[in-house]
Amino acid sequence: MVAAFGMPGRRLVLALILAAGVALGGCASWPDMHETAPSPDDDSPAAIEARQILERLQSTNERLKNFKGLGRLTVRKEGKVQMDDRIAWIGSEPLKLSLVLFASGFPAVRMAGDGEWLYYQDVQAPEASVKKIRASDPDFKRLLSIPIQSSDIIALMRGRIPIREHRSVRLQPLASGKGYALMLMKRWGIHQAIFLDETKSEVRQTEIYDSSGELLFQVNFQEMQLIDGYKVPLRLAVSNSEKSVVQLFVERYWADVPVTPSMFILGPPG
DSSP states (O other), X not given: OOTTSOHHHHHHHHHHHHHHTTOOOOOXXXXXXXXXXXXXXXXXXXXXXXXXXXXXXXTTTTTOOEEEEEEEEEEEETTXXXXXXXXXXXXXXTTEEEEEEEETTEEEEEEEEESSEEEEEETTSSSOOEEEEEOSSOBOHHHHSSOOBHHHHHHHHTTOOOOOOOSEEEEEEOTTSSOEXXXXXXXXXXXXEEEEOTTXXXXXXXXXXOTTSBEEEEEEEEEEEEETTEEEEEEEEXXXXXXXXXXXXXXXXXXXXXXXXXXXXXXXXX
């Protein structure tokens, strides 16, 4: 994953992660982002259907709590490859995630979060010390150029979509006639748009916005696979309007794996 970086560059990335904390950024806007949200008490047939669809999405793979996998992660910024290498991960909902990034086939960076602390280690550094910052749901913008958080990554790798806080839900057909948009509304407008197929059962894409209508990121499930009865990603892309694209190809996936708390804490080397 970090083959495009030299060792100094990799250490800079780790320092930037430490400085980043849980900050979020913004990107492009969507038309009518600030339209009035419908009442959460709306009991019209359309509103009821929208809430039912959202409830169905929220129940996707709800029995899949723990998972691990191997794959290849590619990060591009304005068309230029920033990272392209192997990655291994293990996760446990809601906030436990551990990652190992490889360079030239060897572990290069280890990262872990236990829902309270974010740990990281440059394995190939002379001292290979473990650093940590307090962060329950750390943000990966400094590493991936996209403000995606641990909880988002865990949801996506469980074959789910992140669901943002909202006041009400609205369903409307796309102008193309090929699908629907399920919009999660706050008082200030659209917080998240979930694009569905014509049957309203398959998620094609989701887009998440901030309060000013700026796009934070969008996710596309490019290809799915069936593992032990769960539909999970095989190919996944996350992008924003600043021409940052993160693509993951899943080579191996294990569902319902046993986990222990120590898997999400990095101890001192040795």
